[in-house]
Amino acid sequence: MHADFWLNRWENNEIGFHEREANPLLVKYFPNLSLKKSSRVFLPLCGKTRDIAWLLSQGYSVVGAELSQLAVEQLFSELCAEPKIIQQGALRLYRAKNLDVFVGDLFQLSRSMLGSVDAIYDRAALVALPEEARRHYSAHLMKITESVPQLLITYEYDQSQMDGPPFSISREEVEQHYAQPYQVKHLSRTEATGSLRKRIAAQEEVWLLTSHTY
Numbered sequence: 001m002h003a004d005f006w007l008n009r010w011e012n013n014e015i016g017f018h019e020r021e022a023n024p025l026l027v028k029y030f031p032n033l034s035l036k037k038s039s040r041v042f043l044p045l046c047g048k049t050r051d052i053a054w055l056l057s058q059g060y061s062v063v064g065a066e067l068s069q070l071a072v073e074q075l076f077s078e079l080c081a082e083p084k085i086i087q088q089g090a091l092r093l094y095r096a097k098n099l100d101v102f103v104g105d106l107f108q109l110s111r112s113m114l115g116s117v118d119a120i121y122d123r124a125a126l127v128a129l130p131e132e133a134r135r136h137y138s139a140h141l142m143k144i145t146e147s148v149p150q151l152l153i154t155y156e157y158d159q160s161q162m163d164g165p166p167f168s169i170s171r172e173e174v175e176q177h178y179a180q181p182y183q184v185k186h187l188s189r190t191e192a193t194g195s196l197r198k199r200i201a202a203q204e205e206v207w208l209l210t211s212h213t214y
Helices: 003-011 024-032 050-057 069-078 131-145 172-179 193-198
Strands: 042-043 061-066 084-088 092-094 099-101 120-121 151-158 181-190 203-211
Touching: 024 050, 024 120, 024 151, 024 181, 042 050, 042 131, 050 061, 061 069, 069 092, 069 099, 069 203, 120 131, 131 172, 151 172, 172 181, 172 203
Parallel strands: 042 061, 042 120, 061 099, 120 151
Antiparallel strands: 084 092, 092 099, 151 203, 181 203
């Protein structure tokens, strides 16, 4: 999707994808990553997700990347956190205790800017992108994170019945993106909830991506 699509969604408050509470699948399956407390978790295309508040409450450090400055301003406001804002190349870094969020084009985020992370949580990034962009995204994500373990949530439905986002992603596509550096493990398949459920019958899938020596 073009950047203007998402920026307009935030400007017009068309954010049916935003959940008011932490995602239950995150709460249930995040322990599968076996992370130590204080580990640094990367959330690409994070919006103002309540998942960040949950991760912080569990003792983790969070780094996010988000296109919309409005979303990030709302995130920090809802967390009652006053950010320090630092310009880093083409991106702006909003920083508070245990929380860094880069504002701008994710593809402008480099490994050196991101710094070391211990895991990735992708609930809304891969599914937000059309097919061609997903190939670039997955390659970029692995490059800047050095393919650290990942908890990935996707949807699967009849794409001919509805245009994304969120887009339908099959098991075969997940493996095409990630099977080279990762061991791909399917954790669950349940009926999708929230705003997507009102639009189409869809399944929500949870994947654990780990190195072959993990």
